[in-house]
Amino acid sequence: MLEAIDIHADALKRAALTAGPAARVPNCPKWTVHDLVAHIAFVHGFAVGLAVNRPVRPEPPADWADVLGWWDGQRLALREALARDPESPAFSPYPGFAVTVGDWTRRMAHETAIHRLDAESALDDVPPTRFDPGFANDGIDEFLTYLTPRLGKKADVRVTTPERTWTFGEPVAEVAGAADDVYRALWGRPHGASVTGDLAPLAAP
Structure with a gap:
């Protein structure tokens, strides 16, 4: 890290x-x-x-x-x-x-x-940056299991990548896709993940 x-x-x-x-x-x-x-x-x-x-x-x-x-x-x-x-x-x-x-x-x-x-x-020619699955999955885990509860947010969500699945509460939202895309989706950045339901309660600061 x-x-x-x-x-x-x-x-x-x-x-x-x-x-x-x-x-x-x-x-x-x-x-x-x-x-x-x-x-x-x-x-x-x-x-x-x-x-x-x-x-x-x-x-x-x-x-x-x-x-x-x-x-x-x-x-x-x-x-x-x-x-x-x-x-x-x-x-x-x-x-x-x-x-x-x-x-x-x-x-x-x-x-x-x-x-x-x-x-x-911000670049005119945006590079095709992709985070490797190990780092992206760790980022997803850090967002869901570390940051979210410490910010007082409630995670009723199921999140799925090819490598891992996280399920919290009675999911009202689901996010699935490559780890890189799911990572970006949780942080509100452009992504290619599949999102159903409302992720607003999890919105990153």
Whole structure:
């Protein structure tokens, strides 16, 4: 997961530099690429404090060149913070739920991967990025079994990929398809999965 953070952050940065700060982000219509980079820079900086159990709310600089450099620094700090024992306790912003360093590593891997897709959506020539089934299935599991309950959401859904099935409650919605497509569907990104019912109650933040 540490390697995944690096891989997807590097791809996100490449796409952001190619698209330019003023480009619109079709996956997130209210954002420019500058907004997206400021967001992921903040998230990585915030996760540094969470991983070492000393939460702070960082303030990325406003200038495009400055925020890119600041993000590079936060990425280095994040890698160092997450290199600790994955079972070490970390700060939990979720009342009633304990969180470990390993949980934040996993959370940042998937947060960065999804925002990589957002940055690539701003390109004139969108690359055919596909996540391998192992990573995508882990992202689905993290969304359904880790993130959803911690955000106080109720998952009455059945989710099926060729490799796994998740069933929660009395399903009022179903999502099926290749793991990559299901992963994107749960995060509200363009996808090729089959969706029946209403996924709004699970909408990602």
